[in-house]
Amino acid sequence: MKIISYSIRDDEMPALKAWKSQHPDVEVQVESENLTPETASKAQGADAAVTFQQAPYTKEVLEELQKLGVNKLSLRNVGIDNIDLPVAEKLGFQITNVPVYSPNAIAEHAAWLMGRLLRRVPEYDAKIKQRDLRWAPEIGREMRMQTVGVIGTGHIGRVLINILQGFGAKVVCYDIFQNPEIKAADLYVDSLDELYQQSDIITLHVPSVKENIHMINADSIAKMKDSVIIINVARGDLIDTDDLLKALDNGQVAAAGLDVYEKEVGIFNKDWAGQPVPDANLEDLFRRQNVIVTPHTAFYTETAVENMVQKSFDASLQLIKGETPDTLVKY
Ligand code: COI
Known part of the structure; x- marks a missing residue:
């Protein structure tokens, strides 16, 4: 054999x-x-x-x-x-x-992205490099004060729900395949629109099937709360990056944590030291202090x-x- x-x-x-x-x-x-x-x-x-x-x-x-x-x-x-x-x-x-x-590997990564963005870690990192040790204006948000919308309640989504509830966050969920435990806990809302309206943070845990491609776009973002945080550790093409960048520019989206990117194949898991990556949108995301990009490492434990x-x-x-x-x- x-x-x-x-x-x-x-x-x-x-x-x-x-x-x-x-x-x-x-x-x-x-x-x-x-x-x-x-x-x-x-x-x-x-x-x-x-x-x-x-x-x-x-x-x-x-x-x-x-x-x-x-x-x-x-x-x-x-x-x-x-x-x-x-x-x-x-x-x-x-x-x-x-x-x-290891659903925990990916769920934990999503939780760390949220935590780092809520406590403005990238901005403080940049300030510390400049030896600027002042507090303001990067005031943080506490996890227990957030409503987190979990889209997709498979193995990863469910581990993340437990983590978030441990921090005291309110969790609302959406999935076309409803999990009995999540249903019994009454965490499902009836529609994505409802989840968009209620959530301070939205986190994606669904596959890249044709119904989901670019599900986060200008239309769906318009239905979300102002200053929403978007987390994607699932598949890059769930988000229309052009629309996300516009929403980051106008403040509709406060921050984003992205472990995946729609054009990551051929770019991630390579050394680009000393040169820009060959993708203008990705370089734009890298430059922003309210965006964390990790190169598809959520799984990597x-x-x-x-x-x-x-x-x-x-x-x-x-x-x-x-x-x-x-x-x-x-x-
Ligand atoms: C997967 O398991 O599908 C992942 O997203 C990990 C990836 C590096 C292939």
Whole structure:
């Protein structure tokens, strides 16, 4: 049995070595390169591939793999929005992902972004660099005084709700798939409009499906409270960045915490030291003291990385053995 693994980083190696030592009968081919039409040929002789969401898995890539008889693909992450799913289905691919590797990693990151923005940390950081140690005018806001609108009550949204309630915040939620516990706690509002009207902070925890793309735009922002804070640790294309920048300019949006950006592919997780990134809107966001951008690092914890490796390789092996992993993506 042989698994090829693409986009392997150094920080994944300890977990991968541990997995290999538990499965001495499985040969693991480790590649640091992404899976692309050019690198797909490396899968020659493999029974399955383990990959990471670092590049689009287009018709071309999937066809290349298929030619080699490799149609079992296990992602080490949750998002599958980079895969051409209709083509994958037509070519008979079996795909698994890791839907739950550490909801806490991402929920905590969202909470830290909120906390840092509420207490004006980026502005104080900038002032301290100038040795300006005055208090005013960056007065903070307390979490317990905020109503936080959580859009999406899956695993991540639910961990975040607990964290926020621990701080004493009022939480209101919206999801088209209602979770029984959240429903029993009476946290759901009936519509997004209602959530927009009530929330001082809005945090996104929904996937990038076509209904959600650019859900935060000029129209939805107009329905929000003035001086709302927007947090996005989900997918960049949930926000229309042009509209967000305008709302930051006119103060409708007081601050934003963004771990994802709609054009992040090819920009995040690269060293741009000494030069601007090739995206004017992203540079504009970087320059603002009421915006925190993190380069899609919400997931990036020791616990999460270990789970991502272990769970994806377990699923890959199950596919090879003809078993049905419970993380099999349903078309
Ligand atoms: C995911 O698991 O889908 C993430 O957003 C993590 C990412 C770095 C691929």
